[in-house]
């Protein structure tokens with residue numbers, strides 16, 4: 001349906017999604033030596049069960065914070081959740097979560113094993129050193 005400029009918020013209409021999962025497949029998470037992101041398995045899960053209306057899957061280059069390998073960000077109308085330190089089993093939990101959302105036709109809470117990996121991604125500006133002091 002074409003967008004009615006008087007109606008807010010604007011929403012994509014052709015490929016609507018309830019949420020979006022951005023999985024870091026960059027340096028520490030997915031690069032050489034750290035090829036820990038089961039990209040093929042995730043795509044298989046998403047394509048096999050047609051999960052992208054429930055959760056649009058994307059892979060990104062460096063998402064940070066790189067000291068934690070296995071980063072991902074989950075976006076939805078409820079806000080953003082950053083996850084760090086994902087291991088193989090956690091990626092399959094994410095696929096299971098997306099399948100559950102599709103089945104129940106709503107956003108479900110993340111399972112405890114994923115919530116345990118939730119990060120406060122952003123710094124307190126009062127504590128952030130924006131530039132290194134020259135010594």
Ligand SMILES: C/C1=C2N=C(/C=C3N=C(/C(C)=C4\N[C@@](C)([C@@H]5N=C1[C@](C)(CCC(=O)O)[C@H]5CC(=O)O)[C@@](C)(CC(N)=O)[C@@H]4CCC(=O)O)[C@@](C)(CC(N)=O)[C@@H]\3CCC(=O)O)C(C)(C)[C@@H]/2CCC(=O)O
Pocket residue numbers: 015043046047051052055056057058059
């Ligand atoms: C237009 C388009 C569609 N994709 C659909 C559904 C799915 N796409 C997934 C994923 C992960 C990928 N899709 C790309 C192929 C990407 N999708 C497109 C494009 C924008 C254009 C395709 C085209 O014109 O033929 C395409 C990007 C491109 O420039 O080619 C993908 C390459 C995007 C990316 N960079 O990650 C990627 C391919 C991953 C892979 O290796 O297979 C989904 C898993 C959805 C998701 N992101 O969660 C899902 C998979 C569908 C499937 O292949 O079974 C639509 C069907 C909605 C749409 C196709 C529309 C059309 O063909 O007219």
Ligand SMILES: Nc1ncnc2c1ncn2[C@@H]1O[C@H](COP(=O)(O)OP(=O)(O)OP(=O)(O)O)[C@@H](O)[C@H]1O
Pocket residue numbers: 014015050052053
């Ligand atoms: N539940 C499903 N069962 C079987 N096939 C599905 C299912 N969901 C999606 N598909 C397949 O995936 C394709 C894309 O589905 P989707 O509805 O997300 O996009 P679309 O609006 O059809 O895409 P476009 O119109 O851009 O081609 C469909 O044409 C269909 O082949």
Ligand SMILES: [Co+2]
Pocket residue numbers: none
């Ligand atoms: Co696509």
